[in-house]
Amino acid sequence: MSIRNNLRVTLFVLSLLPIILLSVLSFHMISDRLISAEKVNLKQTASTNSQGLKALLESRQTEAHLLAQESSIYEYASFALTKSASKSGSPLYGNAMELLNRRSRTLSYFQNIKVFDKSNSVILSTDRYDINTKAPDNLSLTYMRATGNNANAVSGILKKKLTDGSYHYFIEIGCPIKDRNNHKKILGYLVGTLDLSSLDTYLNSMTAGKGSYTFCLDKYGNYIFHPNSRYIGTNIKDDHLSRLVTDYYSGKAEETGSFQYTFESTDTIYGYSILKDMGWVLVMKRDTSAVTSLARIILYIFMTGIAVCSLVMLLASDKIATFYTEPILELKNTLRTASEGNLKAQSNIKSRNEFGELSRNLNKMLHIVRNSYNELAAMHEELIIKEDQLRQNYNHIEYLAYHDVLTDLPNKMAFIERVNQAISASPGSNRLHAVYFVDLDDFKTVNDTLGHEYGDNLLSQTAAHLLSLTANDDILARAGGDEFLLFRENLDNEKEATDFAAAIIESLKTPFHINEEAIYVSLSIGIALYPKNGLTHNSLIKNADIAMYKSKDTGKNKYTLFDVTMEEELNRNSLITEVLRHAIANEEVYVVYQPQYNIRKEKMTGFEALMRIRNPKLGELYPQEFIPIAEESGMITELGEWILREACLFNKKLIDSGFDSLTVSVNISSVQLSKANFIEIIQNILEETGLPAGNLELEVTESTLVSSLSNASVQLSSLQELGILISLDDFGTGYSSLNYLTNMPIDTLKMDKSFVNNICSNEKDARIASGIINLAHSMKLEVIAEGVERIEQLEVLRKNRCDIIQGYIYSKPLLPHILLETLMPDPADSEFNDPASASKASSETSYGNSESVNLS
Structure with a gap:
């Protein structure tokens, strides 16, 4: 593309870019404001509605409590407490059943009302088949027995399958029947199963505008209410929403709040309120797209204005591009001539603007270039000399890549290459090689007590000492920290390998001297033999490391030859670690x-x-x-x-x-x-x-x-x-x-x-x-x-x-x-x-x- 077209396009784009950026910025600012306002609205609405729901449930609790205090029921519960035989023939039984059935018709939202004695046996029920049955595992009864308080949805959500295959969902509301003369004495318990569908009318009335609805979850993330009834009783299948109650009890969430969250691939705004006494959370949901619709309308208006402006800018950019590109073409032709070797070429732009100044400066530059040509030739010779220096620097860097800076020993990379060379040179042969993993005992104590400068000096002296014990074909490398790797090839037998390790340990009975202070050093050494203990450098180094830790575990200042039982012991320790991780959950631990x-x-x-x-x-x-x-x-x-x-x-x-x-x-x-x-x-x-x-x-x-x-x-x-x-x-x-x-x-x-x-x-x-x-x-x-x-x-x-x-x-x-x-x-x-x-x-x-x- 020519410079004229480039300039035309650039001017066109730059003229429209601020408008586009302003449009996008305005859209996002307005969207953020609308979303923030909606969060506040949903939070307030959820809090208000949760108070209403709480009041509705408290009214149900009050009705159950009043029913439990009715004389007929109270007298029969007192009578049942003192009589162990069947009580259905008692006049008190008839009066209590008549009252219970009458109130059951009045309180139609209670699917069933039962009265239990202290042994969890049903003594009264609106369902006659329940009488004289037992409910040993009923959580509401257990809670009331333990606390003496009313039980509100303690048993969680209960469901009952209807004849048409559908389910009705309930919660239990219970009240202890207490002795009127001694409130600490409990005569029995009244438990009513409240049909959750009785809450639908109130909950369906909760809305916060287009694209919003309300749902309610228990502390386990199960739907208590949802506009779509098929969700009731199921889990919400979302960690963030299902943890709202748990996060509140653990102090990670407020009692009421709002947030923006993507659920089921839809960006959504939520407001919630915790019913802390019941472990429920009321959630109001509204799609973000419904909130930001006004911002999109404004964006569409901006886009229309951009389209109009683009036509005007297209014509203006063409005129401006033509005006500025003609002098540039002149400069281009002059430079082309100079690049072909004619350094006497001159530009002839006479205008007094920047292009004229650029033309004059170009002519001066060409003059300077002619004078500097010889200087460039001399500089070329100097660059050749610099090239030799760079090659020397490269060789030094390559040396550092394979050596340890502190001890000047080969590093682990160089050690591995040497071991691989020895192994590849004797595949399947009877040659015996040995890898030694050497670690200083209690080196951390030296660093902590004398300082890292002493520690570095000690490492250097140890490296020099170990190097003095090696033969020409051996390689000693620093693996890192206070660890060294040593490789000896073509040994005669295992005894030669162990004798060398013993000699190393024996040689260190003489202390090192650092700043006129004697420091005694001991080593723990692990030995792995090729091919007995491994066929690759990884297995040999790993097994030597295992043997070295065996030396440390059994007293330090010694060498250990790798044995397969060491790896088995290490593997058993790993298995025990895994067993410990799950021992409590798997009930494998006992006392x-x-x-x-x-x-x-x-x-x-x-x-x-x-x-x-x-x-x-x-x-x-x-x-x-x-x-x-x-x-x-x-x-x-x-x-x-x-x-x-x-x-x-x-x-x-x-x-x-x-x-x-x-x-x-x-x-x-x-x-x-x-x-x-x-x-x-x-x-x-x-x-x-x-x-x-x-x-x-x-x-x-x-x-x-x-x-x-x-x-x-x-x-x-x-x-x-x-x-x-x-x-x-x-x-x-x-x-x-x-x-x-x-x-x-x-x-x-x-x-x-x-x-x-x-x-x-x-x-x-x-x-x-x-x-x-x-x-x-x-x-x-x-x-x-x-x-x-x-x-x-x-x-x-x-x-x-x-x-x-x-x-x-x-x-x-x-x-x-x-x-x-x-x-x-x-x-x-x-x-x-x-x-x-x-x-x-x-x-x-x-x-x-x-x-x-x-x-x-």
């Missing part, structure tokens, strides 16, 4: 309780809750296997909260059965204790289960406290202020310190099983156990000895005035129902009056034969 017997008071004073997991694929999982995985993955928080709730519920059940002096002990991990809301979680569980705080004991280990002594002290003090007991578990096995006993809020000290095992045969262990007991008693702490299994151990502990024992000598961990059955016999015959028989009962009923010993 057993191990009783604690006070040998000084000669009675059971509590029990410890112990978590177990039984999975169909992996079988029985025990805490020593799944607890570390749960703590590492963070799932210990959910599991810990679950066992706390289960243990509290179980102990509350025992308290309600008369065992109010028993204490349940639950272990908590450092992950749980570090949570900011841990105190709130405990309070919520105690409130939810109704367990007194003094009947709960939380066990913490020394390893839990050592991570953050000050934070743990604050958390445990807050728990103790609530009345919860605190026990220090496994004392003496971790970071035992008198600091814990003097500064931490502790009520009980648990002596670890490792001291009890040899208490009869090892005088040192016996003295330690005696010292722990005396120390605890001096600080007014009770002592629990774990793992007591033999009578000799018991006698030594009794002699040293130990307070409580826990172990197989008394009882193995019991399933909840077995512990409950063991506790429940008549006190005069109770097996727990004889600890020996208690031990026998616990062992025989839950885990098979076990030694039974009299503890008294």
Whole structure:
């Protein structure tokens, strides 16, 4: 396209572009204003209509309440409460039924009205077939029994299939029939099923203009009302709309509001109002297109004006383009002549405007170009020299791509290429190669204590040291951080590979010196052999990495040769992680309780809750296997909260059965204790289960406290202020310190099983156990000895005035129902009056034969 046509088109477009932009901008501004106004309107309308709906439902509730207070019904409910035989022959029955049928005709919107006694049996009903039937699972009755309040739609939406195959939908409205002399005493319950279709007239009258209608949802997103009756009782199938009630209760949504949302491919404006007492939401909907119709009309008017203006601009742009392009063509011809080598060409534009000035400047430029031609030739020679410099820079960049900047070692990319070359050169042969994955032990401590400059220096010295141990054919690379990869090819046997790793570890017994400070370094090494442990670089590096972590897990400063069982162990840990993720939902986690017997008071004073997991694929999982995985993955928080709730519920059940002096002990991990809301979680569980705080004991280990002594002290003090007991578990096995006993809020000290095992045969262990007991008693702490299994151990502990024992000598961990059955016999015959028989009962009923010993 020529410059003239380009200019013509450009002028035409630029002249119309502001008008078009103004039109679009105006359209959007007006649309936004209309949509904002409509949101306010829908919000206000939804709020007003929800108040009307609430008032309508309250009137239905009032009518049911008045009916429940009628003398005939009240007197018959009182009579039915005291008579266990059939009551239909009573005159009170006839009067009550007559009143109920008469009011049923008056209150036609109630599909059925029933009166229940306290055992959930129907004693009056407008449907005679319901009389003397039972409703054991009726949520309205359960709610009224629990709260003593009226029940309004507690059971959710109910439906009944008609003979023509269609459905009617109902809600239940219930009122307790209370004793007039004692309002806390309930004589029975009146429940009416309200036909939702009775609300249609009111709800259909709710509108906010063209393209709008109203619908109502329950808290699960099911339609309670919709103009199209086939939707009633179905789910709205939209996460945002179905979550309105849930978001309100969780604080994410206001009680009334409005929003713009695309539902079923239609841009729509919604206004809603929550009926919080019922868990319903009233929603008013209007299509956005109906709201913005006025803005579209204005846009059409603008478009008409644009069409008229375009004709005028088309003619004007042609004239302007012709005026400005003729001098440009002259300049073009001059430049063409110069480009062909004639630098003496001149432009002849004489006008005094910018084109004339441009012509004169062009002539000057051509003169300068002629003078600069020789300079350009010299510059060409200089560029050739620059090219050589760029090639050198490229070589340096290529070097950096395959080397580590800090250590000057090859990087992982170069390492992989070298391994692939060795593997491809010996496919299917008997050649033996080795990949070493080397990791510095506790390198983070160096960085944290001495600084990153020391850490970098240490990495450099370690790299140089490792490099000095390698042969010419070996390759040492830095994989990243404090990890190194080493490859040795054409080894004679496995021993040569392991001997080299041992030599590396042995060579590092001499410390490195950084700024005149000696730093000792140890390494964890994993070894993978080709072709035994892998045929590709990925498998070899992965397996060497697995072996290296095995070295770290088993003590550090050692080497480990990869074995397939390591991968199996890693895979099992992954399977256990997956099992833990769904253990609660799949009901694979359960609790057993191990009783604690006070040998000084000669009675059971509590029990410890112990978590177990039984999975169909992996079988029985025990805490020593799944607890570390749960703590590492963070799932210990959910599991810990679950066992706390289960243990509290179980102990509350025992308290309600008369065992109010028993204490349940639950272990908590450092992950749980570090949570900011841990105190709130405990309070919520105690409130939810109704367990007194003094009947709960939380066990913490020394390893839990050592991570953050000050934070743990604050958390445990807050728990103790609530009345919860605190026990220090496994004392003496971790970071035992008198600091814990003097500064931490502790009520009980648990002596670890490792001291009890040899208490009869090892005088040192016996003295330690005696010292722990005396120390605890001096600080007014009770002592629990774990793992007591033999009578000799018991006698030594009794002699040293130990307070409580826990172990197989008394009882193995019991399933909840077995512990409950063991506790429940008549006190005069109770097996727990004889600890020996208690031990026998616990062992025989839950885990098979076990030694039974009299503890008294």
